[in-house]
Amino acid sequence: MAPDLRSLATHHGLTLAYDDPFGETAPRPVPEETLRLVLRGLGVDPDAAPSGKGAAQRMTVPRGARCWLPPNLHEAPGWGFFCQLYELRSARNWGIGDFADLAQLAGLCGEAGADFLGINPVHALFLADPDRRSPFSPSNRRFLNPLYIAPDRVEGVEMPEGLEALRETEMVDYAAVAALKIGALRQAFDRGAERPQQEAFAREGGEALRLHALFEAISQRMVDEGHGAGWRDWPEALRDPARAEVGALAQELAEEVAFHIWLQMIARRQLSEAAQAAKEAGMRIGLYLDLAVGEVPDGSSTWSGAAAALPGLTVGAPPDMFAARGQNWALSAPSPTELARTDFAPFREMIGAQLQDAGALRIDHAMALWQLFLIPEGESPAEGTHLRYPFPDMVAALAELSQKHEAVVIGEDLGFVPKGFRRAMASANVLSYRILVFEQEEAGFKPRSAYPELALACLSTHDLPVLSEWWKGSDIEERRRHGLVDEEQSEQAAAHRREERKALVRRLRQSGTLRGRLNADAPELPEEVLEAAHRFLARTPSLLTAIRLADLTGPAMQTNVPGTTDEHPNWQPRSTVDIAQIAEDPRFARITDLMRSERPRPGTGPAQR
Structure with a gap:
């Protein structure tokens, strides 16, 4: 070179x-x-x-650049839940969890003592191609996914046929959900529902909102004509929003553009209502949203130049x-x-x-x-x-x-975390993200004192199985089944997992959160281990602790298997428990009672350590 x-x-x-x-x-x-x-x-x-x-080559934090923290969080560390929004099941949703479900769940979790409720990214994807479903591969991070709109909370929406079948599915059928939901919303829009509010929303959203809505309108037209939903599969003349051909098509599709602006307005309003429900339920933090690392190359953001x-x-x-x-x-x-x-x-x-x-x-x-x-x-x-x-x-x-x-x-x-990065983030009050099954060293699982204060501690994340499936090694079998590892690697991983289970039980015993005799070779996760693991995290110095709702109420199937697309039903498994029944679930009651005891809200009494 x-x-x-x-x-x-x-x-x-x-x-x-x-x-x-x-x-x-x-x-x-x-x-x-x-x-x-x-x-x-x-x-x-x-x-x-x-x-x-x-x-700039220096990993330095400017003087005074500090992210916000609730003023009483150091004295009273918090806890909360996270889940995949689409997985929520209710008697009223349309086969996919929606913002009204989120509001209901936020109220329920807040009443249980939680300080926050986290969800997967809800960025705009591709309405014209709903099977492009990964929330971490968005078209545009500035806007929302209209599939999370609760249609029954929108003026003028009529209930279509086929809802019962969608509500009973074990997996989200994104194409079917989009066909029914967007179709019903379009009919309400055509009848003039909430048009005056849309005009003010459009003015506030400005050119960025107009271009996103125009992208969605053209995307649907292109799919109808046999092209792809992303702009790289469109005719050359439509790949640049500054071209005269795009301007002409914008006039032709003016009503479709208005509809997509209207969808963003409804989605934003319903998300805001869920945020308000979280605060009204006593949460100190409220909704916890997730930001994908980037946007796909053929989406709305790159087409408009916003990316x-x-x-x-x-x-x-x-x-x-x-x-x-x-x-x-x-x-x-x-x-x-x-x-x-x-x-x-x-x-x-x-x-x-x-x-x-x-x-x-x-x-x-x-x-x-x-x-x-x-x-x-x-x-x-x-x-x-x-x-x-x-x-x-x-x-x-x-x-x-x-x-x-x-x-x-x-x-x-x-x-891979660059040297000095975590120290720099801590100096900016950005919390680290610590996952129990990853917090290991050569001697075994780290003691709770090793967890930093400026952190959120949890059992697992969307790319990992729930603890009951981790215990059984289901994730190892999934990787083998999809050819991500060979038989020898799979056998080695399974043997290592058996040792990890023993090490986890040993650490929980040493920490005082697990007592009595327990067989670490049990084929199913003992309930005592699930409770002890949550108590262990609650007793770490970390300012926040998160419970994965799926660990309590399902779904047990892994949310996403990295390295696969359609080989595994990524981003599709639904909970088997209706939101209305969650508060009565015995496991939910035990774990939330445990968390309230270990991490009470300010003014509700001392933690029982």
């Missing part, structure tokens, strides 16, 4: 090599063409000499011990140059959109504040490189918005 290219790449925040995950070879050099591709995306001539100010995306590159992860070939998340990456040029307006607007109704925000792959691993489209992750981002400026913007909206920020810091 030419010395000038090496110097130029380093000057603009690119890494030139990354370590071999198995430690068998020297660091792998990044291909020259990858460096050139990224530099061109940054607006830099790859053959020029470095000039001007280089990329400020680097062309020809996608986000992923380099090869490591868990994925020898690396990972490609197929998400676009923002240009740090463009972010800086616009005073971080795209970032501020996107974060601000989440915090309209969030008392807490979890940032998926929070390391993106410092760097992203970029992969040339169509290439292996082994061809990728890390690109540094203006960390101090992004943290300052995040802290400013957190304080403005009085919202807690949680940074998902799993996987």
Whole structure:
């Protein structure tokens, strides 16, 4: 590689090599063409000499950049729930959990003593292709997914036939839900429901909202004509919203555009009502929303330019011990140059959109504040490189918005965490994300004293099984069944899991949360272990502890199996328990009673430690 290219790449925040995950070879050099591709995306001539100010390379937190925390959280640490919104089951929803279910659940959890209720990302996906269902592969993070609208809470909606069949399904049928729900909402819109309010909402949303609605309208037209829902599969003349052909089509589709603006208005109002229900139920934090790490390359955000995306590159992860070939998340990456040029307006607007109704925000792959691993489209992750981002400026913007909206920020810091990152996040009051089954060292599970105070501690997350299935090793079998590991690797993992179970029981006993004789080789998870694990987390120093609702009421099936798409019903399993019955569930009652005892709200008495 030419010395000038090496110097130029380093000057603009690119890494030139990354370590071999198995430690068998020297660091792998990044291909020259990858460096050139990224530099061109940054607006830099790859053959020029470095000039001007280089990329920010210091992981420093500006003075005063501190995210908000409830004033009494250090004295009275909190707890709450998280769930997948779509999995909620009720007698009134249309086969998918919705914002009215969220409001009901928020009230129920608040009454049980919880301080927050977290859900999966509810970003806009593709209404014209509802089977593109991963909440972590959004079309646009500034807007909401209308499939979460509760139609029976909308003026003028009539109940269609087929609802009972949808309500009884074990898996969310996204295509069927979209056909019934969006069809019924369109009929209400055509009858003039709530049109005056829509005009004010459209004015407030401005050009960004108009372009998103226009994208959705064109997307539906394209699908009807045999194209894909994403703009990269559209005719060339429609791939740029500034083209005259797009302007002409916008006039033709004016009523469809108005409908999509109306859907956003209804969705935002219902999400706000759920946030209000959480506060009215006594929650100190309220709704806890989730922010995906990026947007897909063919969605609304990249089409409109709001994503400020680097062309020809996608986000992923380099090869490591868990994925020898690396990972490609197929998400676009923002240009740090463009972010800086616009005073971080795209970032501020996107974060601000989440915090309209969030008392807490979890940032998926929070390391993106410092760097992203970029992969040339169509290439292996082994061809990728890390690109540094203006960390101090992004943290300052995040802290400013957190304080403005009085919202807690949680940074998902799993996987490869750069040296010093967690320390920097703690200095900015961004909570770490600590998962019990990952908090292990060579000697076994870490003691509760090893958990940091500035953290949210929980049993597992959406990419992991609930504890009862972890105990049985169901996730290991799933990976084997889908060919993600071979038979030998699967057998080794199963043997290791048996040792992990013993180590978990040992740690729970040592912590004083589990007493009496118990067989760690029991085929099913003993109830005593589930309760002891929650009590263990409640007794850590971490300011927040989260209960996964599925650990109490199901579904037992894994939410998402990383490395699969349609091989596993990712993002589809539904709870078997109706929301109206959750408060009466014996396990729910025991665990919430335990949490109230260990982490009472301020003014309700001392914790029984």
